Amino acid sequence: MRFVSFLHDGRPACGLMQGEHILLAPASAHADLKAAIAADALADLGRACEAAGQRVAFADVALLPVIPNPGKILCVGLNYEMHRRETGRDVVENPTIFTRFADSQAAHGQDLLRPRVSTDFDYEGELAVVIGKGGRYIAPEAAMAHVAGYACYNDGSVRDWQRHTIQFTPGKNFPQTGGFGPWLVTPDEIPDLDKLRLTTRVNGATVQEATLDHMIFDVPRIIAYCSSFTPLSPGDVIATGTPGGVGAKRKPPLWLKPGDMVEVEITGIGVLRNGIADEAA
Structure with missing residues (x-):
């Protein structure tokens, strides 16, 4: 469904x-x-x-965003090897987690807003996991029973603000910078999550592509880890990380600008489309 x-x-x-x-x-x-x-x-x-x-x-x-009112939005950084390498980050033993606020999200078909304090606006196509049954200290082998469904996510990033310190939060939370849609697909429609292909396109040109089995930390491990430091609740959202090919690491950088169209497609789930506009003065 x-x-x-x-x-x-x-x-x-x-x-x-x-x-x-x-x-x-x-x-x-x-x-x-x-x-x-x-x-x-x-x-x-x-x-x-x-x-x-x-x-x-x-x-x-x-x-509206698939879940307009999530209690938590937890995001996984550097979760594909190609993206880890292009950023020059060290190999780590645990997922890198940061958070988003609900008002930083936008729906399918809604413009993402390039904030007026930056032009370094970047795309990040991702799989979103929506929590169904809540829990704490969820074991990896039980984690998939806690999933209500999946959607596409564009974890739009304001890179210069993300780089102000070692903490990602400012660059990930400008209003209406993260696309979430177009719908929630229940797990019964996804027989093998690992085989799904994630593709991000900017103005029709493919800029990111990977199958989900290229995640460093898979969905069960992410759920288990996150539920250890915070109780997960129904409707919570986990954005599971982006493949390599982000705009910031291209030569020259590929920054999103007003009039651009970004599509995040995951086979078996759908296509999330968002135009780009400038934030109102």
Whole structure:
């Protein structure tokens, strides 16, 4: 199943994808995906959407980030060997984790905003994992049972602000710089996560490409590690890292500018598209 978050009659709503349409969740069902996930009711939500039968065209709605209101957004840095090498970072024994705020996210089809204090705006195509069943000290062998689904993520980075210190937080949290979409794909649609291919394109040109088995730390290890230092809750989001080919390491650097179009595609999941615009003065 594929679920989307969007605005309907000016209010947040969610629904089930059916071809080029969305089956709107009825008023009696959960108002948002995070609530449905917390109630372990995604399957029930899907059936309720099908039974209600109220359809809206996907092309006609304003989407929201897949989970508009996550309690936590945890991001994994340097999680593909090619990216680690291009940055010159040391080999480490544990994942590099930083955080994003919910208001730093943008939906599929929404512009990412280049902040007015920088022109060093970069792309990072990633797999997003949405937590279903919460927990603490989750064992790697049990971790996949805690996944509600997957989406595409563009962990947009304001590189000069990221490099102000050894901490990544400022460069990763400017408003509306991280794309998250287009929808949540439930694990039953993904028979082998490792075989999926992640591709990032800027204005149609491929700039990043790797299969997910090239992650240094796989999804079970990431979930186990993160759940050791913080309880994971339903609707929490983990962005699992980006392959090599980021704009900052190209010669010359490839910075995103107004008018550009960035696509993050993961086979079996979908394509996340975001234009680039300047932040309002």
